[in-house]
Amino acid sequence: MASPAPVRERPKPFLLDEFCKGCGRCIEACAKNCIEVGHEINPLTGLVPVVLNLDHCNACGLCMDACPEPYGLRPEAKPKASEDFELQDPAKLFGERASQRPKPVAIPPEIVPLPKTEPLVLKGNYAAAVGALLAGCRHVYGYPITPSTEGAELMAKLQPKLDGVFLQAVSEVATVNMMYGCGGAGLPCMTFTSSPGFSLMLEGISYMIGSEVPGVFVNVMRGGPGLGNIAPEQADVKLACRGLGHGNTHAITLAASTPQEMLDLARLSFELSFKYRNPVILLADGYLGQMTGKVVLPETMVKPGLPEWAVFGDAAHRGNLISSIYLDEKDLENFNVHLNEKYARMQAAEQRADLFLCDDAEVLVVSIGTPARMAKGAVEALRLQGVKAGLFRPVSVWPFPIDALKPLLPKARRIVVVEASAGQLEDELRLALSHAGLAVPKIESVRHMGGVLPQTGEVVKAVLSREEVTA
Amino acid sequence: MSVFYENFERHSGGLGLKAHATHYCPGCGHGLVHKYLAEAIEELGIQDRTVAISPVGCSVFLYYYFDVGNSQAAHGRAPAVAIGHKLANPDSIVVSYQGDGDLASIGLAEIVSTAQLGIPITVIFVNNAIYGMTGGQMAPTTLMGQKSATSPYGRTAAMGLPMKMAELIAGLDGPVYVERVALYDAKQRIKAQKAITKAMKLQVENRGFAFVEVLAECPTHLGMTPEETEHWVKESMLPVFPLGVKKDVVVEPHGAVPAPSFDAERLVGLVGASAEKPPRFMKGFPEHLGGKDVALKLAGSGGDGAQTAAMLIARAAISEGFDATHIPSYGPESRGGTSYADVHVAEDEVLSPASPHPRILVAFNAPSLAKFAPDVVPGGTIVYDSSVIHDVPKVAEGVRLVGVPLTEIAVDLGKAMVKNVVALGALCAATGLFPEETFKTALRQALKDKCALIPLNEEAFAWGVKSVTAPGN
Numbered sequence: 001m002a003s004p005a006p007v008r009e010r011p012k013p014f015l016l017d018e019f020c021k022g023c024g025r026c027i028e029a030c031a032k033n034c035i036e037v038g039h040e041i042n043p044l045t046g047l048v049p050v051v052l053n054l055d056h057c058n059a060c061g062l063c064m065d066a067c068p069e070p071y072g073l074r075p076e077a078k079p080k081a082s083e084d085f086e087l088q089d090p091a092k093l094f095g096e097r098a099s100q101r102p103k104p105v106a107i108p109p110e111i112v113p114l115p116k117t118e119p120l121v122l123k124g125n126y127a128a129a130v131g132a133l134l135a136g137c138r139h140v141y142g143y144p145i146t147p148s149t150e151g152a153e154l155m156a157k158l159q160p161k162l163d164g165v166f167l168q169a170v171s172e173v174a175t176v177n178m179m180y181g182c183g184g185a186g187l188p189c190m191t192f193t194s195s196p197g198f199s200l201m202l203e204g205i206s207y208m209i210g211s212e213v214p215g216v217f218v219n220v221m222r223g224g225p226g227l228g229n230i231a232p233e234q235a236d237v238k239l240a241c242r243g244l245g246h247g248n249t250h251a252i253t254l255a256a257s258t259p260q261e262m263l264d265l266a267r268l269s270f271e272l273s274f275k276y277r278n279p280v281i282l283l284a285d286g287y288l289g290q291m292t293g294k295v296v297l298p299e300t301m302v303k304p305g306l307p308e309w310a311v312f313g314d315a316a317h318r319g320n321l322i323s324s325i326y327l328d329e330k331d332l333e334n335f336n337v338h339l340n341e342k343y344a345r346m347q348a349a350e351q352r353a354d355l356f357l358c359d360d361a362e363v364l365v366v367s368i369g370t371p372a373r374m375a376k377g378a379v380e381a382l383r384l385q386g387v388k389a390g391l392f393r394p395v396s397v398w399p400f401p402i403d404a405l406k407p408l409l410p411k412a413r414r415i416v417v418v419e420a421s422a423g424q425l426e427d428e429l430r431l432a433l434s435h436a437g438l439a440v441p442k443i444e445s446v447r448h449m450g451g452v453l454p455q456t457g458e459v460v461k462a463v464l465s466r467e468e469v470t471a
Numbered sequence: 472m473s474v475f476y477e478n479f480e481r482h483s484g485g486l487g488l489k490a491h492a493t494h495y496c497p498g499c500g501h502g503l504v505h506k507y508l509a510e511a512i513e514e515l516g517i518q519d520r521t522v523a524i525s526p527v528g529c530s531v532f533l534y535y536y537f538d539v540g541n542s543q544a545a546h547g548r549a550p551a552v553a554i555g556h557k558l559a560n561p562d563s564i565v566v567s568y569q570g571d572g573d574l575a576s577i578g579l580a581e582i583v584s585t586a587q588l589g590i591p592i593t594v595i596f597v598n599n600a601i602y603g604m605t606g607g608q609m610a611p612t613t614l615m616g617q618k619s620a621t622s623p624y625g626r627t628a629a630m631g632l633p634m635k636m637a638e639l640i641a642g643l644d645g646p647v648y649v650e651r652v653a654l655y656d657a658k659q660r661i662k663a664q665k666a667i668t669k670a671m672k673l674q675v676e677n678r679g680f681a682f683v684e685v686l687a688e689c690p691t692h693l694g695m696t697p698e699e700t701e702h703w704v705k706e707s708m709l710p711v712f713p714l715g716v717k718k719d720v721v722v723e724p725h726g727a728v729p730a731p732s733f734d735a736e737r738l739v740g741l742v743g744a745s746a747e748k749p750p751r752f753m754k755g756f757p758e759h760l761g762g763k764d765v766a767l768k769l770a771g772s773g774g775d776g777a778q779t780a781a782m783l784i785a786r787a788a789i790s791e792g793f794d795a796t797h798i799p800s801y802g803p804e805s806r807g808g809t810s811y812a813d814v815h816v817a818e819d820e821v822l823s824p825a826s827p828h829p830r831i832l833v834a835f836n837a838p839s840l841a842k843f844a845p846d847v848v849p850g851g852t853i854v855y856d857s858s859v860i861h862d863v864p865k866v867a868e869g870v871r872l873v874g875v876p877l878t879e880i881a882v883d884l885g886k887a888m889v890k891n892v893v894a895l896g897a898l899c900a901a902t903g904l905f906p907e908e909t910f911k912t913a914l915r916q917a918l919k920d921k922c923a924l925i926p927l928n929e930e931a932f933a934w935g936v937k938s939v940t941a942p943g944n
């Protein structure tokens with residue numbers, strides 16, 4: 001007879017009572033009946049651990065394989081578990097631990113000079129796409145919706161040529177979550193959408209804010225509610241400024257009014273998004289998205305780095321976590337306090353406004369987006385007629401640029417808000433005045449909805465007649 | 472096992488027992504699946520590259536345990552989040568770990584579309600036939616007759632039949648590997664571990680999307696002992712959810728993905744920017760057209776070329792150093808309706824880009840002329856296609872009407888499409904907006920990729936000019 005095969009040394013199971021939940025899966029697994037239901041409650045856990053009697057144990061290991069606990073039934077330690085074992089340190093019990101979490105490192109972004117070029121003639125949506133490319137965005141996710149689609153279309157055309165990614169998602173819900181993944185990996189990403197699509201993204205935006213994930217949303221607003229139409233409106237101002245999904249959420253919300261600004265603000269959005277680890281919303285209206293105009297390229301572009309908090313999927317960032325869950329109430333309160341501090345920093349540092357003939361203005365016209373262009377025309381016309389009018393154009397709608405407005409108020413006897421919504425911009429103005437402790441003057445309005453835009457002549461008339469024009 | 476944290480620090484600060492015991496109920500299948508995933512990561516040596524996506528559900532805290540990159544996703548959205556991570560770093564190994572409520576219910580669209588996309592991602596799907604975290608409600612995978620908090624009298628057909636995800640996913644073209652495994656005995660556990668390792672390996676080899684459905688036990692909400700649940704899974708779940716490989720195709724690995732480019736020259740070229748200065752032909756702004764801002768409207772049916780002509784005017788203005796805007800009406804015209812464009816040319820800055828009261832109107836059909844002619848300001852000019860428009864509406868005093876047989880001329884030239892360029896020639900001659908050279912340069916610029924068309928267009932333009940300046944007009 002051949003000599004018996006050498007018996008492999010296999011360890012028998014070892015159990016630390018504290019780590020056993022008494023589920024009994026190991027009992028079921030042991031053919032040798034080495035494990036029994038326990039009868040004594042472990043005072044530390046309040047659970048009843050199983051009892052091992054390894055006399056007949058052949059070290060088959062099946063019980064260990066059946067245990068759902070990572071530190072439950074384990075191969076017997078070698079050398080045998082000593083008496084001074086510490087509960088918190090199974091490393092001592094089960095041998096050497098392989099690795100430690102590396103310390104995350106940050107790779108800073110690079111500023112790359114651009115060659116000087118002649119002005120381009122670009123549609124607003126295209127200009128925002130070019131702005132994103134210049135900001136180093138090589139990951140674009142989207143779902144088509146008029147009147148924002150050209151942005152996605154240009155990205156679909158250009159990203160592959162830059163070895164970047166354009167992916168048409170199955171929905172806006174998927175889109176924003178792809179952004180959550182990409183932003184969580186520490187890279188700049190964006191989408192183009194329009195009102196109904198933006199609504200669908202709000203859940204994801206709340207998660208991004210809750211996990212401090214950057215990403216840029218270009219919302220080319222159209223007429224609502226519901227399916228509404230594809231004409232220009234500004235009726236998502238409230239959604240962007242006050243309604244970004246559930247919870248205590250805010251994001252810097254910028255409003256462009258020319259194709260040039262679509263490019264410049266898209267670029268800025270990325271910078272701010274990473275500066276604050278927060279999404280940024282760039283608002284345009286259907287008119288601006290479609291509007292072609294002159295666009296001058298900047299002098300530099302950005303090659304993004306990798307922030308230290310990124311979950312990139314490499315050794316340097318292995319210890320990182322992107323998550324928005326805080327089960328402990330106190331922890332979540334602290335996190336929200338942290339968010340509020342961040343919002344306060346945004347409010348202090350990121351107010352932006354464009355002032356036109358405001359210094360001596362007795363009538364301040366307040367407007368954003370395309371209506372602001374109409375309003376600017378009106379201000380020029382009013383000046384020709386001797387009316388001291390000025391245009392106050394918030395470029396950041398949230399935070400509202402109240403610091404720039406404040407010094408104008410003593411002279412301004414009247415404020416006229418021109419907007420393509422039923423007063424959402426006016427609400428932001430009123431809130432900002434109120435929060436700043438300023439008396440709210442009488443506010444007049446020129447409003448339209450449904451895709452009708454306030455026109456220059458109408459604004460002039462409204463100012464001259466002192467009458468409100470409402471749709 | 473090194474892939475598990477030595478201390479579950481994220482679990483209540485990793486103090487006391489929480490440092491080494493999971494948050495799962497006694498006997499819960501999640502713990503076993505975690506072990507297999509950790510073993511697979513360890514075996515494949517990919518701990519540094521792995522990103523684990525935790526779902527919503529009992530395993531929402533997967534990141535407590537795994538010493539890899541971690542990302543926690545919204546309910547059902549883990550596959551979309553996984554795509555974001557994978558495409559950000561194609562070298563990363565991304566695992567989406569999901570329960571049956573998460574994957575088969577709220578996130579059904581995300582899992583199906585991600586699977587069909589087929590990019591290498593691994594999905595571990597824990598099917599315990601019930602919602603765990605929210606307290607034992609009916610899942611899409613709940614069995615017929617099974618009682619749950621939201622099917623207290625047992626699931627009936629009116630609530631839908633159990634959803635067979637492995638079969639559904641295997642029916643798609645995207646995935647390369649789909650298997651359903653179980654945990655109820657030693658043999659099944661070995662198979663489960665192998666399947667999870669294989670699903671991860673396929674990603675490491677860059678082969679494609681892999682999906683492992685694990686029939687797992689939820690003793691708490693099935694209201695049984697862990698041992699009983701093992702039997703229940705075997706006896707009750709198996710007939711509905713048969714185990715085994717549902718799809719396993721051998722494909723070549725995907726090629727390497729190049730790193731994104733940040734080459735300035737390449738980018739500038741792609742967006743069509745150039746350092747070449749366009750020639751200028753104008754001495755000053757055409758103030759004879761009523762000031763420092765000229766409003767135009769071009770209107771016709773979709774296909775008349777109104778938008779292209781409008782864009783050419785804007786381009787021409789900008790290359791002359793002015794500001795210009797073009798706004799198309801859009802939407803229905805792509806389905807054959809009318810189409811119009813508002814154009815402004817301004818010396819410094821276009822303020823109001825709309826043209827409710829244009830100075831210049833180009834009308835390609837009768838409805839457009841009827842609609843917009845009355846809005847043209849006194850002193851303005853209307854160019855219309857006299858080949859198709861015979862009734863001319865009343866216009867304001869001092870508005871000049873210039874009828875040009877745009878269609879006829881274009882057809883004579885052999886291409887009806889160029890009637891918009893004929894119109895531009897007529898507009899040029901009738902209004903003196905820009906010199907002819909300005910228009911022609913813009914035309915050549917626009918056609919630089921279709922050079923063969925330049926002579927025809929130049930001829931069309933010349934005919935437009937001639938039809939206005941010729942004696943008799």
Ligand SMILES: Cc1ncc(C[n+]2csc(CCOP(=O)(O)OP(=O)(O)O)c2C)c(N)n1
Binds near residue numbers: 528577599603610
């Ligand atoms: C949008 C949304 N809807 C509902 C919930 C509540 N919710 C949390 S967990 C869960 C069920 C999870 O069940 P399953 O995916 O089967 O995982 P298990 O708990 O069984 O592990 C639900 C409905 C949520 N978190 N988010």
Ligand code: SF4
Binds near residue numbers: 056
């Ligand atoms: S190793 Fe095998 S024989 Fe020994 S207790 Fe475990 S299952 Fe029983």
Ligand code: SF4
Binds near residue numbers: 015026072
């Ligand atoms: S399987 Fe693990 S947790 Fe369950 S009884 Fe056995 S040792 Fe305890």
Ligand code: SF4
Binds near residue numbers: 599603691692
């Ligand atoms: S509720 Fe069910 S699925 Fe959730 S931890 Fe408990 S046993 Fe596991």
